[in-house]
Each structure stands twice: as C-alpha cells, then as structure tokens.
Amino acid sequence: MAVVFFLLAVMAAMGQEPHRCAACHIETVTDFQTHRHAKAGLDCGICHGASEKHRTSVGAVPPDQVAAPAEVSKLCGNCHLAEKQQYEASAHGRVYTNGKKVKTANCNTCHGHHAMRPWAAQVENCQRCHTTLPASCKATPAAVNSRVACMSCHARHTLAVSSR
Ligand code: HEC
Ligand code: HEC
Ligand code: HEC
Ligand code: HEC
Ligand code: HEC
Ligand code: HEC
Structure with a gap:
C-alpha cells in the first residue's frame, strides 16, 4: 500500500x-x-x-469485459485481423475448437497480458509446453531474420515450416 x-x-x-x-x-x-x-x-x-x-464498487461488480482464453484471439482480431486469421487456422488456435483438453497458446500466452513478453524470453516460454522436440528443430536454422529462434523455421502465427 x-x-x-x-x-x-x-x-x-x-x-x-x-x-x-x-x-x-x-x-x-x-x-x-x-x-x-x-x-x-x-x-x-x-x-x-x-x-x-x-x-x-471496489471490485464487487465485475469489469464490463474480461476475455476468456478462448476469446482472446477474437478480441485482438478487432485490430490485428491477419494475425487472428493465421492463429485460428494454426495448431495452437485449433485446440479451442477440436475438443482436445490441453493447454494451448493464445495471443497473450506468447505476447503477455499487459507488458509485452520480451522476445528474449520466448524460447523458454515455448518450452514450457514443448518439452521434447523432434531432431529437425535442432538443425541449423535457415537464415531468416527473426527475433525468436524457433521462428527462424516456424512462421510466427501459422507455425508452418518455411521451405529453405
Ligand atoms: C477501488 C478498487 C478498484 C479499482 C479502482 C479498479 N479495480 Fe479492477 N479489481 C478490483 C478488485 C478488488 C478485483 C478482484 C480481485 C483481483 O483480481 O485483483 C479486480 C479485478 C479486476 C479484473 C480481473 C477480473 C477477472 O475476472 O479476473 C480486471 C480485468 C479489472 N479489475 C479491471 C479494472 C479496470 C480496467 C479498472 C479501471 C477502469 C479497474 N479494474 C479499477 C478493484 C478495483
Ligand atoms: C489489449 C487488451 C488488454 C488491455 C489494453 C488491458 N488488458 Fe487487462 N487483461 C486482458 C486479458 C486478455 C486478460 C486475461 C483475462 C483472462 O484471465 O482470461 C486481462 C487480465 C487483467 C486482469 C486480471 C489479472 C491479470 O493480470 O491477469 C486485470 C486486473 C487487468 N487485466 C487490468 C487491466 C488494466 C488496469 C488495464 C489498463 C492499464 C488493462 N487491464 C488493459 C487484456 C487487456
Ligand atoms: C483497438 C485496437 C487494438 C486492439 C484491440 C489490440 N491491439 Fe495490439 N496494437 C494496436 C496498435 C495501434 C498497435 C501499435 C502499432 C504500431 O505502433 O505500429 C498494436 C501493437 C501490438 C503489438 C506489437 C508490439 C511491438 O512492439 O511490435 C502486439 C504484439 C500486439 N499489438 C498484440 C495485441 C494483442 C495480443 C491483443 C489482444 C489481447 C491486441 N494487440 C489488441 C491496436 C490494438
Ligand atoms: C506461439 C506464440 C504466438 C502466438 C500464439 C501469437 N503470436 Fe504474435 N508473434 C509471435 C512472435 C514470436 C512474433 C515476432 C516474430 C519475429 O519477429 O520473428 C509475433 C509478432 C506479432 C506482432 C508484431 C507484428 C508482426 O507480425 O511481426 C503482432 C501485432 C502480433 N504478433 C499479434 C498477435 C495476435 C493478435 C495473436 C493472436 C491472434 C498472436 N500474435 C499470437 C508469437 C506469437
Ligand atoms: C501453453 C502451451 C503452449 C505454448 C506456450 C506454446 N505451444 Fe505450441 N502447441 C501447443 C499445443 C497444445 C499444440 C497443439 C498440439 C496438437 O495439436 O496435438 C501446439 C502445437 C505447436 C506446433 C505444431 C504445429 C503443427 O502444425 O503441427 C508448433 C510448431 C508449435 N506449437 C510451436 C510453438 C512455439 C514456437 C511456441 C513459442 C513461441 C509455442 N509453440 C508455445 C501448446 C503450446
Ligand atoms: C531448423 C529449423 C527448426 C527450428 C529452429 C525449430 N523447428 Fe520445430 N520443427 C521443424 C521441422 C522441419 C518440423 C516438422 C518435421 C518434424 O516433425 O520432424 C518441426 C516440428 C515442430 C513441432 C511439431 C512436433 C510434432 O511432434 O509434431 C513442434 C511442437 C515444434 N517444431 C516446436 C519448435 C520449437 C518450440 C522451437 C524452438 C525451441 C522449434 N520448433 C525450432 C524445424 C524447426
């Protein structure tokens, strides 16, 4: 206080x-x-x-709007439409609609709620969920200009592996 x-x-x-x-x-x-x-x-x-x-009401009445994890991409998509569409078609986004009961990444899992998650902390963040990775992920990345090592090969929102 x-x-x-x-x-x-x-x-x-x-x-x-x-x-x-x-x-x-x-x-x-x-x-x-x-x-x-x-x-x-x-x-x-x-x-x-x-x-x-x-x-x-000092918090007694809930805020007007609090997005649940599955609603976050819709909220952000009001201004970031391309990212929303790419994300919702990706393996991460599909978890919310395919009925699998696993923890997936939404916009804020990667970017942070209020302060931006620093780019330098992203790989560690990915590895919270992806503890074992195929050998291909340890190969020498293609020379793509990226702030996050994993994204040297995976497109940032579709996750598609780029052809080299
Ligand atoms: C007088 C105190 C007070 C003020 C001012 C206040 N809040 Fe809160 N807020 C609370 C309390 C108490 C909670 C519930 C406990 C917690 O989650 O910290 C809360 C929780 C929240 C939550 C989380 C709700 C949830 O379901 O998880 C959000 C979002 C929020 N406030 C937004 C706001 C915004 C935006 C403002 C300014 C317009 C605001 N608050 C001003 C007291 C306040
Ligand atoms: C770009 C969208 C966005 C903006 C701007 C934003 N928030 Fe949030 N906020 C969220 C989302 C999404 C959550 C997570 C809700 C959940 O738990 O699913 C959240 C959660 C919260 C919570 C719950 C505790 C927490 O941190 O998870 C509080 C309190 C809160 N916001 C307050 C604020 C206040 C105060 C501001 C302005 C200074 C603000 N938010 C601006 C999107 C936003
Ligand atoms: C009302 C419109 C609006 C909404 C809703 C919104 N944003 Fe943004 N966002 C912006 C604007 C404007 C910028 C700044 C663009 C610039 O400076 O080039 C921005 C920038 C960003 C950036 C880039 C930051 C950087 O440093 O490059 C990220 C990441 C981002 N937003 C994520 C989100 C996420 C995640 C949500 C949902 C929780 C969200 N935004 C919701 C308008 C919005
Ligand atoms: C799996 C993690 C992840 C998720 C989920 C994710 N992003 Fe991103 N996003 C990134 C990374 C990493 C970058 C930066 C890529 C780089 O520079 O190499 C980025 C970049 C951005 C940018 C900056 C402009 C750009 O395209 O470079 C915006 C805006 C953005 N994301 C918005 C969003 C929104 C909105 C969502 C949800 C619909 C979302 N992101 C979901 C990881 C993610
Ligand atoms: C909160 C947990 C979580 C985080 C954090 C997370 N992911 Fe994921 N990821 C998942 C889940 C769940 C799936 C979907 C698995 C499935 O469909 O079986 C997935 C799938 C993937 C896939 C597979 C794509 C495909 O088409 O098969 C890639 C690549 C991936 N994630 C990369 C990343 C990267 C890079 C980051 C960090 C920027 C990240 N993930 C962060 C949970 C997470
Ligand atoms: C050198 C390029 C490269 C880098 C860097 C890379 N990956 Fe991959 N990743 C791939 C390729 C290629 C595949 C698909 C082929 C395969 O499964 O062997 C893949 C597949 C995946 C999958 C799906 C695995 C499955 O079993 O279906 C996940 C999840 C993943 N990567 C996450 C990550 C994360 C997290 C990082 C960063 C720590 C990362 N990758 C870095 C190339 C890369």
Whole structure:
C-alpha cells in the first residue's frame, strides 16, 4: 500500500492525473505503460470496457469485459485481423475448437497480458509446453531474420515450416 501512495504522490508531483485504475491495479497500470498499445494512445477500456461500476464498487461488480482464453484471439482480431486469421487456422488456435483438453497458446500466452513478453524470453516460454522436440528443430536454422529462434523455421502465427 505504501508503494501505491508513493507512486501516486510521485505522479501528482509530476503534474499527471493518476490513472483511473491505478488505485487498485498499480502494477498492471505500470506494466501497461511500457506496451506499444499505451504509446499508441490505447487504454484499458479497449479490452475491459469502461468498467465504471467495477471501479466505484471496489471490485464487487465485475469489469464490463474480461476475455476468456478462448476469446482472446477474437478480441485482438478487432485490430490485428491477419494475425487472428493465421492463429485460428494454426495448431495452437485449433485446440479451442477440436475438443482436445490441453493447454494451448493464445495471443497473450506468447505476447503477455499487459507488458509485452520480451522476445528474449520466448524460447523458454515455448518450452514450457514443448518439452521434447523432434531432431529437425535442432538443425541449423535457415537464415531468416527473426527475433525468436524457433521462428527462424516456424512462421510466427501459422507455425508452418518455411521451405529453405
Ligand atoms: C477501488 C478498487 C478498484 C479499482 C479502482 C479498479 N479495480 Fe479492477 N479489481 C478490483 C478488485 C478488488 C478485483 C478482484 C480481485 C483481483 O483480481 O485483483 C479486480 C479485478 C479486476 C479484473 C480481473 C477480473 C477477472 O475476472 O479476473 C480486471 C480485468 C479489472 N479489475 C479491471 C479494472 C479496470 C480496467 C479498472 C479501471 C477502469 C479497474 N479494474 C479499477 C478493484 C478495483
Ligand atoms: C489489449 C487488451 C488488454 C488491455 C489494453 C488491458 N488488458 Fe487487462 N487483461 C486482458 C486479458 C486478455 C486478460 C486475461 C483475462 C483472462 O484471465 O482470461 C486481462 C487480465 C487483467 C486482469 C486480471 C489479472 C491479470 O493480470 O491477469 C486485470 C486486473 C487487468 N487485466 C487490468 C487491466 C488494466 C488496469 C488495464 C489498463 C492499464 C488493462 N487491464 C488493459 C487484456 C487487456
Ligand atoms: C483497438 C485496437 C487494438 C486492439 C484491440 C489490440 N491491439 Fe495490439 N496494437 C494496436 C496498435 C495501434 C498497435 C501499435 C502499432 C504500431 O505502433 O505500429 C498494436 C501493437 C501490438 C503489438 C506489437 C508490439 C511491438 O512492439 O511490435 C502486439 C504484439 C500486439 N499489438 C498484440 C495485441 C494483442 C495480443 C491483443 C489482444 C489481447 C491486441 N494487440 C489488441 C491496436 C490494438
Ligand atoms: C506461439 C506464440 C504466438 C502466438 C500464439 C501469437 N503470436 Fe504474435 N508473434 C509471435 C512472435 C514470436 C512474433 C515476432 C516474430 C519475429 O519477429 O520473428 C509475433 C509478432 C506479432 C506482432 C508484431 C507484428 C508482426 O507480425 O511481426 C503482432 C501485432 C502480433 N504478433 C499479434 C498477435 C495476435 C493478435 C495473436 C493472436 C491472434 C498472436 N500474435 C499470437 C508469437 C506469437
Ligand atoms: C501453453 C502451451 C503452449 C505454448 C506456450 C506454446 N505451444 Fe505450441 N502447441 C501447443 C499445443 C497444445 C499444440 C497443439 C498440439 C496438437 O495439436 O496435438 C501446439 C502445437 C505447436 C506446433 C505444431 C504445429 C503443427 O502444425 O503441427 C508448433 C510448431 C508449435 N506449437 C510451436 C510453438 C512455439 C514456437 C511456441 C513459442 C513461441 C509455442 N509453440 C508455445 C501448446 C503450446
Ligand atoms: C531448423 C529449423 C527448426 C527450428 C529452429 C525449430 N523447428 Fe520445430 N520443427 C521443424 C521441422 C522441419 C518440423 C516438422 C518435421 C518434424 O516433425 O520432424 C518441426 C516440428 C515442430 C513441432 C511439431 C512436433 C510434432 O511432434 O509434431 C513442434 C511442437 C515444434 N517444431 C516446436 C519448435 C520449437 C518450440 C522451437 C524452438 C525451441 C522449434 N520448433 C525450432 C524445424 C524447426
């Protein structure tokens, strides 16, 4: 709590209005400031709605909108249509419709909810679920310009292996 009041005091001292969700979600608000979404002028409301009753009821009323894991690609697809279509046709996206009861990756599993998951942490993230990989994955990757090693061979959203 002390940290919250300290941060609010700092923001006030800098002449900034405290963010309307900060009183209870300071960590999320701070994380979100680092995302390109915040820099592009987007805010919590694009994914959670105005959530005015939630705010004033101190969380007793749920936020207007909270996407379940299976709904995340639809939410993001409002602005990232190509990625949504590629993802939903991929092995990851199909898990939500083929009835298999396994944990799959959605947009936020890879990209993070509020702060972007750093590219450098992606391979480790993939290996949480893909503990054993075929030998082909250890071959020398094709010279593709990619920020994530696995994506030197697998297309980032379709996962298709590129022909070399
Ligand atoms: C006065 C306190 C308070 C304010 C202000 C507040 N929240 Fe919350 N919020 C809560 C509480 C309490 C919970 C439930 C406990 C938790 O998950 O941390 C919660 C949970 C949430 C959740 C998770 C809900 C779920 O089903 O998992 C979201 C999303 C959320 N808040 C969004 C917002 C947004 C967006 C704002 C600003 C418009 C906001 N909150 C402002 C208190 C608040
Ligand atoms: C681009 C979409 C997006 C934006 C913008 C966004 N959120 Fe979220 N948020 C989500 C998703 C998706 C979840 C995960 C819901 C679930 O558990 O399935 C989530 C979860 C949460 C939770 C639950 C705890 C957690 O971290 O998982 C809180 C609290 C929350 N958001 C608050 C906020 C606040 C406050 C803002 C603005 C500073 C914000 N969100 C902006 C998409 C967004
Ligand atoms: C209201 C429109 C909108 C929604 C909804 C939205 N985004 Fe974005 N997204 C943007 C904009 C605008 C940018 C910034 C584009 C730029 O700066 O070139 C962006 C950028 C990104 C980036 C690129 C970040 C980078 O550093 O290159 C990722 C990843 C991303 N969004 C993921 C998501 C995910 C995941 C969701 C769903 C949880 C989502 N977006 C929902 C509009 C949106
Ligand atoms: C399996 C992990 C994974 C999933 C799931 C995923 N992405 Fe990505 N995404 C990546 C990686 C890795 C990159 C960067 C690729 C690179 O630079 O090599 C990326 C790049 C992006 C970018 C930046 C622009 C670009 O195309 O390079 C956006 C925007 C984006 N993803 C949105 C989404 C959305 C929206 C979803 C869900 C519909 C999604 N992603 C699902 C891993 C994923
Ligand atoms: C939360 C778990 C999870 C994470 C994290 C995850 N995956 Fe997956 N992945 C799955 C599941 C589940 C399947 C589908 C398996 C099936 O259909 O039997 C899959 C399938 C795949 C496939 C097979 C594609 C095909 O067409 O057969 C590839 C390639 C893949 N993932 C790559 C990645 C990469 C690269 C990352 C990290 C950027 C990643 N995955 C992160 C769960 C995950
Ligand atoms: C040098 C290229 C290359 C790299 C790098 C690579 N893969 Fe693969 N991957 C392949 C090829 C080719 C296949 C399909 C042939 C096969 O199954 O042997 C494949 C298949 C897969 C499959 C499907 C396995 C199955 O049993 O159906 C998964 C999951 C996968 N890769 C995940 C990953 C992950 C996670 C990474 C990063 C840690 C990665 N790959 C890096 C080339 C690569």
